[in-house]
Amino acid sequence: MPDSTWLEDLARYINPGIARAYSFLGVLSPEVRAEGAFVYDADGERYVDMGGGYGVMVHGYLHPRIVARAKSQLDRLALPSRSLPVLEPIALAKRLAEITPGDLRYSFFCNSGAEANEAALKFARARTHRATFVSTHGAFHGKTFGALSVSGRDLYKDPFRPLLPDVRLVPYGDAAALEAAVDDEVAAVILEPIQGEGGVIVPPDGYLAAARRICDAHGAMLIFDEVQSGMGRTGRYFACEHDGVAPDILTVSKALGGGVMPIGACVSTPDAAQFLDEMPLIHTSTFGGGGGGGAPLATAVACEAIDVMIEEDFCGQALRKGAFLADGLRAIQREFPEVISDVRGRGLMLGLETAREGVGGMLMSELLHRHVLALWTLNNERVLRMIPPVVIPMEALEDVLRLVREAAAEVAAVAAEL
Ligand code: PLP
DSSP, X not given: OOOXXXXXXXXXXXXXXXXXXXXXXXXXXXXXXXXXXXXXXXXXXXXXXXXXXXXXXXXXXXXXXXXXXXXXXXXXXXXXOSSSOXXXXXXXXXXHHHHSSTTOOEXXXXXXXXXXXXXXXXXXXXXXXXXXXXXETTOOOOSSHHXXXXXXXHHHHGGGOSOOSOEEEEOTTOHHHHHHHOOTTEEEEEEOSSBSTTTSBOOOTTHHHHHHHHHHHHTOEEEEEOXXXXXXXXXXXXXXXXXXXXXXXXXXXXXXXXXXXXXXXXXXXXTTTGGGGTOTTSSOOSSSOSTTOOOHHHHHHHHHHHHHXXXXXXXXXXXXXXXXXXXXXXXXHHHOTTTEEEEEEETTEEEEEESSTTHHHHHHHHHHHTTEEXXXXXXXXXXXXXXXXXXXXXXXXXXXXXXXXXXXXXXXXXXXXX
């Protein structure tokens, strides 16, 4: 049995609320090791991670090729002098230009999704000399001031107001509402091609194309936040490719670091990034980039992550495994409609909507007791996410479906007595 003073120390030194949540859920053994789609606690118990490390683990934990690349890079150069140019970020930028849609080309590197979106918002302002942003209800773009300002849930925003003043929020997926909100004062429209934290919402066909047309009509930049939906998870390198629409600025993070390094990128078209020519140091960061910088270790690892994604056919795997998982979850939904009311998503980015408030928490807790880690969504409490590593074995998905069925049956029985 591991020493449990960690829980007191977590409460005392990091976050008492989170410590209470672990206690309440009965999570009393910390995670100490992970491999592929599985994590192991200090008692040696194995869990299947259907939340994929909050969407980071498309490649799974400690993919051998990515770990090897990290180790070899560590033996040479981890962080740069920032006085001489380094090659790894340049190679990654070139690689991103190859795999992103449309004319996206200039990369700014950073360490998180929120920072990538901060860069995107600033670039849009610099390009257009306008202040206003249009975003959507339920959107999640991160928790730094700018990213939070264009996010769609007041709970996370209210304690920090005033945020950026000129933000217009419209319902997600509603092209007419978007059209009404965009005028010649708008610097950018920022959208997730599939909303993640909003509850895994796939927009109606034609929505992203309409956003493209509306932005073009008003000279506004179109930003796609692919922090969660990018890197093969939905069956395309980037989810916007399902709709054949390319943005002016695309942000990516989470799985870009191959599950080994934190990294984010803001990739812009030459048109969107034209101000860099005259103001090369306008947006920089010590560990990230700008001005030719970027951490050699993180960017080398990200190059390997892209190669693995392509060579191991992550898109094909996500589509095949996603269809299997979605079919199985829909069969469980038909059996227990009082627990699960909808299963939706693309590839291995799936959301499971529960029939009413409170059921999501019960289902998650039943899954946890069966060693299945599912993920809630920050902006929609009724939806659990299933966003496992693309490398998850089919047998593990079969087990998960059996355990979700068991958990749903348990929740149905408890709910019937309430
Ligand atoms: N954008 C999207 C779509 C996300 O899902 C997230 C995180 O979940 C972010 C941005 C913020 O990323 P980070 O937590 O790395 O700042």
